[in-house]
Amino acid sequence: DAMVIQNPRYQVTQFGKPVTLSCSQTLNHNVMYWYQQKSSQAPKLLFHYYDKDFNNEADTPDNFQSRRPNTSFCFLDIRSPGLGDAAMYLCATSTPRGANYEQFFGPGTRLTVL
Amino acid sequence: AQSVTQPDIHITVSEGASLELRCNYSYGATPYLFWYVQSPGQGLQLLLKYFSGDTLVQGIKGFEAEFKRSQSSFNLRKPSVHWSDAAEYFCAVPNAGNNRKLIWGLGTSLAVNP
Numbered sequence: 001d002a003m004v005i006q007n008p009r010y011q012v013t014q015f016g017k018p019v020t021l022s023c024s025q026t027l028n029h030n031v032m033y034w035y036q037q038k039s040s041q042a043p044k045l046l047f048h049y050y051d052k053d054f055n056n057e058a059d060t061p062d063n064f065q066s067r068r069p070n071t072s073f074c075f076l077d078i079r080s081p082g083l084g085d086a087a088m089y090l091c092a093t094s095t096p097r098g099a100n101y102e103q104f105f106g107p108g109t110r111l112t113v114l
Numbered sequence: 115a116q117s118v119t120q121p122d123i124h125i126t127v128s129e130g131a132s133l134e135l136r137c138n139y140s141y142g143a144t145p146y147l148f149w150y151v152q153s154p155g156q157g158l159q160l161l162l163k164y165f166s167g168d169t170l171v172q173g174i175k176g177f178e179a180e181f182k183r184s185q186s187s188f189n190l191r192k193p194s195v196h197w198s199d200a201a202e203y204f205c206a207v208p209n210a211g212n213n214r215k216l217i218w219g220l221g222t223s224l225a226v227n228p
Contacts, residue, residue, distance in 0.1 A: 004157075006157075031214055040202075040221070040223065041220070041221070042204060042218035042219065042220055042221055043158070043204075043218060045215060045216075048214060048215070050214065055214075088155075090157055090158065092158075094214065098165075100146050100163075100165060100208070100213070101208065101213055101214045102148070102160065102163060103160075103216060104160070105150075105157035105158040105159070106157050107156055107157045108155075108156065108157045110155065
């Protein structure tokens with residue numbers, strides 16, 4: 001089945017130690033998103049790629065970076081994780097169907113910062 | 115500003131009872147509308163979507179939603195709830211300024227009593 005895959009599902013890092021989360025897709029969608037979701041909250045968009053065009057949200061901290069080396073893969077880099085960065089990180093993809101961009105989500109990576 | 119309101123933060127129903135989760139939106143034109151479900155520790159799954167046409171939309175897992183333009187609402191319903199329906203439910207609409215992005219409601223947490 002076509003899908004969005006996130007690895008790892010659970011990641012533990014130390015305060016200040018860089019960490020990379022990965023996302024891959026077999027849907028061949030041209031848009032890929034990274035969201036941060038804290039407990040009992042809605043997902044918060046960090047940034048998204050439209051093809052190779054990177055779109056950062058205005059309130060995304062500089063601590064968060066992303067790379068998209070090809071259509072299938074997208075990475076989230078947290079340069080110096082703080083305790084406040086502990087959250088679920090969700091990757092999603094979409095492609096235009098008419099004027100609609102329906103988003104398809106991966107299972108998420110739960111990040112713990114010690 | 116565009117917004118999505120889910121008035122109920124938390125709802126508890128008994129298994130087998132009917133369910134209605136409310137969603138109201140503010141949008142200048144008829145929007146696309148989405149309902150997503152998130153089981154604990156999982157990513158988001160699309161339950162159903164409204165683009166145009168029939169205002170009663172059928173989704174997966176026995177859910178349906180009705181778009182009411184006069185009330186700016188897109189309420190989610192299920193006639194008989196199962197214990198496995200316990201989850202977080204999010205309503206979303208595309209951002210009018212950039213339809214690749216979604217505006218999310220705060221979510222409704224559903225608990226199901228046996």
